[in-house]
Amino acid sequence: MNSNTSTLASADADRISPADIQAGHTAYELDRKHVFHSWSAQEQLQPMNVIDAEGSWIWDGEGRRLLDFTSQLIFTNAGHKHPKIIEAIKQQAEKLCTVAPQHVNDARSEAARLITELLPEDINHVFFTNGGADANEHAVRMARLHTGRRKVLSAYRSYHGGTHLAVNLTGDPRRVPNDDDAGVVRFLPPFTYRSHFRPDSAAQWTPEQETERALAHLRDTLVLEGPSQVAALILEAIPGTAGIYLPPAGYMEGARALCDEFGVVMILDEVMAGFGRSGKWFAHEHFAIEPDIVTFAKGVNSGYVPMGGVAMDDAIYASFAQRMYPGGLTYSGHPLAMAAAVAAINAMRDEAMVENAARLGAEVIGPRLEDMKNNHPAVGDVRGTGAFWAIELVRDKATREPLAPYGQTPAVMADLVAACKAKGVVPFINMNRIHICPPLNTADDDVRFGLDVIDEVLALADEVISVQQ
The missing domain is CATH 3.90.1150.10 (Aspartate Aminotransferase, domain 1)
Known part of the structure; x- marks a missing residue:
C-alpha cells in the first residue's frame, strides 16, 4: 500500500x-x-x-x-x-463571448478544422451540438433524411444519451422506463466475457466464434427487419457505460461490411471513447473501418464548456448541400466551447x-x-x-x-x-x-x-x- x-x-x-x-x-x-x-x-x-x-x-x-x-x-x-484551456476561454470571453450560430466565428471554424483533421479524409464537415445526446439525435436524423428510411439498429449494453430518441437508442436498463416506439430495433452485441452466443455445450469459446455468431445475428436482424427500412446502425466504438469492452477482432469490420451491403449508414458514437480516452484520438482507429458519421462530446474540450458534434462524410453532407437540413440549436458552435476545444486539442497534441x-x-x-x-x-x-x-x-x-x-x-x-x-x-x-x-x-x-x-x-x-x- x-x-x-x-x-x-x-x-x-x-x-x-x-x-x-x-x-x-x-x-x-x-x-x-x-x-x-x-x-x-x-x-x-x-x-x-x-x-x-x-x-x-x-x-x-x-x-x-x-x-x-x-x-x-x-x-x-x-x-x-488545464491552464491553456482556461486561458483560451478567458481570451474568447473578452473577444466574442457569444454569437448566433448562423454567423461565422473563428473559434468554431478552427475547431471544425482541427476535429476533421483527426478523422478519415472524407469526413470534412461538423455540425456542432450542446452535448452527446443531441449529437446522436441529429446523427440519426441526418441518416434518416439521407436514406429515406426510418429504422435504426442499436445494441443492448449501450448508452447513447438521455433525451427522447437517445435514451431509446440506449440499451442499458435506464432506457426501460422511457421506452417508446422511436423506430429503434435492438440487437445483441458481441461480449466475449459473458457471451449471448456461446452454446452451453461449448467447452471452449474463441473470439473468432463470438465474432462469427454476433455478425450472423446482426445480419439476421437486418434481413428480418427489412433492409430497405433500416437507415442506420449506431454503435459505440468501444462501449463505455455498458462495461468498457472492446469488440472481438473482425466484428467492427464485419458490421461495416453489412452496412455497405445494405446501404445502411454507420454511426459511431465516440462521445465517451473519443479524443484520446482509448489511447488513440478516436476509438474506431483500433479497427480497420471508416464510419459514415462520428458523434462526439465530453473529451473534445475536457468538458470545460458544454459541447458535442456530428462529423459526417461527404456523402451525408451532399444530401444537404442543396436542400435545407431541418435542425439547429441556439448554441451550436458557441464561441466559448469552441475556444476550449481548440485549446484542448492543441494541448493534447503538444503534451x-x-x-x-x-x-x-x-x-x-x-x-x-x-x-x-x-x-x-x-x-x-x-x-x-x-x-x-x-x-x-x-x-x-x-x-x-x-x-x-x-x-x-x-x-x-x-x-x-x-x-x-x-x-x-x-x-x-x-x-x-x-x-x-x-x-x-x-x-x-x-x-x-x-x-x-x-x-x-x-x-x-x-x-x-x-x-x-
Whole structure:
C-alpha cells in the first residue's frame, strides 16, 4: 500500500480555508433544497460536494484531497483547470463571448478544422451540438433524411444519451422506463466475457466464434427487419457505460461490411471513447473501418464548456448541400466551447496526452489490473485500453455470475466507494463494475496510488464471496 494514503485523504489546509468549507456547506444545503439531480431518487441522494479541482485531483466539501479516477463522467481528458484551456476561454470571453450560430466565428471554424483533421479524409464537415445526446439525435436524423428510411439498429449494453430518441437508442436498463416506439430495433452485441452466443455445450469459446455468431445475428436482424427500412446502425466504438469492452477482432469490420451491403449508414458514437480516452484520438482507429458519421462530446474540450458534434462524410453532407437540413440549436458552435476545444486539442497534441494514455494502459494500468484479477476471488474480468478500463466483480469466477443480476447494483459497491474515498480516491462505479478512467495526463505515481487503493478495498468484495460460500 502506498505510504501516502492517509495524508492524501486529509484536509488540505494550505489550499482550502475554513471559509471555503463553510461556503461548501451552504452550497450543499441549497442543493438539497432546490436542485433536481439526474438518474436519482431525489430524497435518497447524498451527493459529494466538490469545492475545488486541479489536474487529476479534486477537493471535497470538507477540504479533503481526492484522486479523480472517474474524470468526472469520463470527460476531463486533459484534467481539471488545464491552464491553456482556461486561458483560451478567458481570451474568447473578452473577444466574442457569444454569437448566433448562423454567423461565422473563428473559434468554431478552427475547431471544425482541427476535429476533421483527426478523422478519415472524407469526413470534412461538423455540425456542432450542446452535448452527446443531441449529437446522436441529429446523427440519426441526418441518416434518416439521407436514406429515406426510418429504422435504426442499436445494441443492448449501450448508452447513447438521455433525451427522447437517445435514451431509446440506449440499451442499458435506464432506457426501460422511457421506452417508446422511436423506430429503434435492438440487437445483441458481441461480449466475449459473458457471451449471448456461446452454446452451453461449448467447452471452449474463441473470439473468432463470438465474432462469427454476433455478425450472423446482426445480419439476421437486418434481413428480418427489412433492409430497405433500416437507415442506420449506431454503435459505440468501444462501449463505455455498458462495461468498457472492446469488440472481438473482425466484428467492427464485419458490421461495416453489412452496412455497405445494405446501404445502411454507420454511426459511431465516440462521445465517451473519443479524443484520446482509448489511447488513440478516436476509438474506431483500433479497427480497420471508416464510419459514415462520428458523434462526439465530453473529451473534445475536457468538458470545460458544454459541447458535442456530428462529423459526417461527404456523402451525408451532399444530401444537404442543396436542400435545407431541418435542425439547429441556439448554441451550436458557441464561441466559448469552441475556444476550449481548440485549446484542448492543441494541448493534447503538444503534451502527447493521447500517447501517454496508451502508455499508461499498456505499462501501468493493464498489468496491475491483471494482478488484481489473479489475486482477488471477486475479480472475474479486467479489460480496457488506454485510460479506459473496467474491473468486473463476480460471485464465482468459474460461472462468471456477477455480484448482482444485470441492471442491479450489489450493496457492497457503496462500501467500496466509501472505502476508496476514505483512502483518497474517487472511483467510478456501474452495476457490478469499477471503472478506471483517470485524466489522460495523470502522473504514473498518482495512477499507481489509485490502483493501490482499489487493490486494497477489493478485499471487501472478496469478503462478500467468502461469506456466501
